[in-house]
Amino acid sequence: MTGVIMQAYPPGCGPSTPAELVALLRRPLGELLPGTRKASALDAVVLLDPEDALSDDAMEIVCDYTQALFDSEDPATAWLPRWAWQRAEQIEQELFQTLIQAGDAAVYTASRRFLIEHPAGDTRELAEARGRSGARQVARYIEIPPDRVFRFAPGADGQCWWSCPVCKWPMQVRGRRVECTYRPHTARFLVGDTGVGSLTAPSLVKVSATRLRLLESHPVVSAVCVDPAVWRFVVVPGVPELDLERLLHSHIPEVGVALYPIKDTFDLLVTAPDGRTWSVDVKDHADPQRVIDDPPSADHVVVPTYRKGQLHQLKRALSGKSVWTIRQFLNEVSDHVARGGSA
Ligand SMILES: [Zn+2]
Structure with missing residues (x-):
């Protein structure tokens, strides 16, 4: 990778060691490439977040370009989450094939709409809602991923999750920060003070400026959500x-x-x-x-x-x-x- 970047620069300019390149990965992408190119919407994207994990902005770009960037043999698949390197087209193809086989256009629309409106929830309530909607089950629901669970008391009943007010999928929990990892939803919250050590699930305090409904916490026991992909x-x-x-x-x-x-x-x-x-x-x-x-x-x-x-x-x-x-x-x-x- 350092070699690729060095080739783009005149000799003696730009990063010359992997360590120098890594330092640049924490800076806006625009600084990583020589200034003679055309400005791009991606110039402001920073690849590594303060914890040196792939940033949410970078993940968005990955999701836009998965097919162009990776095949399943690519070593990059070892450090990206599984769902991110699965090709968008592959996921869509599998799911949409199931959707298309689900029946006529009305069943197709009901099934796709159901996924978008109910990406997470209580297992029984989801089944009941699906029954009422005329949708078929076209995607697997999984347990709430561990990075989306907040523990406020010991035991299974001491765990809760919050859905993003925009997409309704479980928000990510990092310490006291609770955020939708799809950045444009601007759903950013903090776990309220009364929560920790309490036996009831804490409430959230909104951090982002956007007008968002504050949603109640849901128990993790019996809850499921669609696969991240x-x-x-x-x-x-x-x-x-x-x-x-x-x-x-x-x-x-x-x-x-x-x-x-x-x-x-x-x-x-x-x-x-x-x-x-x-x-x-x-x-x-x-x-x-x-x-x-x-x-x-x-x-x-x-x-x-x-x-x-x-x-x-x-x-x-x-x-x-x-x-x-x-x-x-x-x-x-x-x-x-x-x-x-x-x-
Ligand atoms: Zn969201």
């Missing part, structure tokens, strides 16, 4: 897809919204009362280049509000497609409906 590659991208569906329903009730109308071809089909339709793909990638390299099939590409910095680059690269934030897309549809569908 299913969370990262199906639940996380699914959250803004369902958000957009919900916002369209509540803001513009006149329009029809079909979620995953042709299984996994595109995400949403929006139909105005005059028959005008919009096919929509919601794209949530840390690096917009990932969307450009694998352009979506829908005519309208919608990015979550926290990705609005990508609009310019996506619009330029995806000619022939319209690119919006969720808010802008809502305005576009609502303006069309308000004009009586005349445009």
Whole structure:
């Protein structure tokens, strides 16, 4: 690795030993490469966090590029968590194959929606909710991973977990810090003072500035959650897809919204009362280049509000497609409906 970086620099510049390279891994990525290149969205990413573990930001990039970076023989697979080097495509293929085989489009949509809305919970409650929803069980649920469990008293009853207010998957617990490891969810909390040593589960204090619902703790006994890979590659991208569906329903009730109308071809089909339709793909990638390299099939590409910095680059690269934030897309549809569908 040091050799690769040294080659990019003129002789005598840049890191010349592995130790110097490692020191740079704790600095923004932009400092690691010579200044003559084009600026990139990734320049600010720091690879190693203060505990010298792979940072959450770095993990996001890994998730965007797993297929491009690794095959299963790569030595990097020894230090990355198993789910991170499993190819996103492989996970999606396995899961989506099960989904597609699950039945007609209605069962497909119900099963995929169920995973996104119920990525974790009490085993019995999940089974009951699945029964009511018409979804099939298409992914395995596992015990709450140990790094997502808080111990406030001895014994199995002295363990609890908290779901992220955005994606509902268990948040990571590091000492008293409780955070969703998908950074854009900005869910950051601290375990409240009364918790430690108490026999009842502690409550959380919000640290991030974002408006977030404070959720109650859940007992670890009898709780399960989807596999980290299913969370990262199906639940996380699914959250803004369902958000957009919900916002369209509540803001513009006149329009029809079909979620995953042709299984996994595109995400949403929006139909105005005059028959005008919009096919929509919601794209949530840390690096917009990932969307450009694998352009979506829908005519309208919608990015979550926290990705609005990508609009310019996506619009330029995806000619022939319209690119919006969720808010802008809502305005576009609502303006069309308000004009009586005349445009
Ligand atoms: Zn989350």
